[in-house]
Amino acid sequence: MATGLRAARKARGWSQERLIHEMRRYAEQRLLDIASSASLKVYISEWENGRRAISDRYAALLRPLLGVTNAELRDDARETQPAPGGYEELLSRIDTSSSVSKSMVAPLLAQTELLRTMDRQMGAVGLVDQMNGHLTAMEDALTFAVLPGTRRPIAAALAGASTLAAWQALDAGAVERAWRRYELAKKAAQDAESSLYLAHAMGEQAYVLADAGRPLLAVELVRDAQRTQAGRQSPRLCAWLAAAEAELCAAAGVNMASDARAALDRAEILLPDDGEVRDPDMLSIFLDTGHLTRWRGNVLAKLGDESAMDELYASLNSADPSFVRASAGVHCDLTQAHFARGELDQARNHLQKARLAANRTGSARYRQRVELLTGRL
Incomplete structure (x- = not known):
């Protein structure tokens, strides 16, 4: 039963009629041929009640429209994983991953930057397939990277991309996916031995807790992020974390108003007066x-x-x-x-x-x- 479709539709406050309207508009903009409104009404009802499987053709339309993954749309417990190969295939993938750190990290970072630009201008919902493919490629490379010197650059790239993917998921209303993406970002940051990416992922993850109705726990998490190898964090990241603490304290209620103001003052002091928007080592942050x-x-x-x-x-x-x-x-x-x-x-x-x-x-x-x-x- 495609309860994922129903959940994604309701997360946007859409009726089935509104979903049909959005599907047809999306298809018309992209010159796609889809069923009539009357037929789509039947399809959606059958999809949501398990009487018809969502075809790949319609899944490809619904994923970017609703901002969900294939697993979320079809409510699959897990994505299908490729069958394991033998030693020859394993060694081939290890050798490929070794070359990734030398030749492919820069293109991977460029792809993340492109997705980030598209996200802030057009939103996250239409980028689900691209982002999933991007993360899968980096996760695969990291899985088969052996030595720390090979793993670190891939892991750092994955940490930045996963944090972006997590924020996109949160913006699209896919809360569980956002949480899992932040956990992936934190693990990748630890693999990369990067206190910057780890602290940033923790700071953004606090917003999931705040949105879920746990503002005090969110404040504790962002404060813990600031204590994470504090001496190795950049001034701009420190300012960002202080500003995030201020917002989360303000969201927690009047009892933390003084904490919010103090954190704001600290952010102003910490922010470098260099005329720049981003640190070269912390491209995830605009401040x-x-x-x-x-x-x-x-x-x-x-x-x-x-x-x-x-x-x-x-x-x-x-x-x-x-x-x-x-x-x-x-x-x-x-x-x-x-x-x-x-x-x-x-x-x-x-x-x-x-x-x-x-x-x-x-x-x-x-x-x-x-x-x-x-x-x-």
Whole structure:
């Protein structure tokens, strides 16, 4: 029974009729030939009730549309694994993995960067197949890499890609996949002996806990991340972790408001004044004064501080237009800030802009926040 399809559909708040509409629109945009709406209604009902298996043709359409993996769509317990070969095949794969660290790590990093750029501009849901294939190639290479010198560069590349994949899964509403991707990132970071990637994966994983309703545990995890080989972390990563702690403390409630403000102050002190956005050794993080302004506005809005308005508008006016999904967050924060001041027209205006940005990127996470704010207005 394809309960995974039903779960993915409901995670987006879609009815079966809405799914049919989105399937047909997706197909028309890509010149794909699919069944009529009446036939799709029958198919979806049969897929979800186990009376018909989802064909590969429709699975290929549904995966990027819903932002799920093949296993999640079909609700398979595990993906089919290739049958093991003999010693000849094993040695061949070991030899191949040895060459990967010398010639293929740079292309793998470039592929991760391309997926990261596409993600922030267009959203994560349409990148599921590409990201799964990317991770599988790196996991396979790491599995058959023998010596530490061969493993470390592959593991570092896998840690960065897995963290990106985890954030994409969280944004798509695939919470369990996000958690497992973060665990993969942490293990890869340990294999790479990289305190930077390990701490970053722990810091982002804390957001899964916060979204799941465990804000205090989330705060403890991000604080533990800051203690993870603290002397070997870069200044920009330290600032990022402090800002993440501030946001998570603010989300935990008024009892941690002073902790949130203290963490914000610490982030400002730690952030290098070098005019750069990223560290060369920590490409997973984007953080400069403009990004920190947006973060500060988010935290202050959560705390009900009126100064959040100035920070958020300053961030909005100076934002990089390629960060489309991030703009949904800024407009959500401005909605909240205007609502707190009783300025309902402005709140509704920003809520509509947040909804458009969330829909454009397919962000289930921001769509949920938009719906919560809609209920208040």
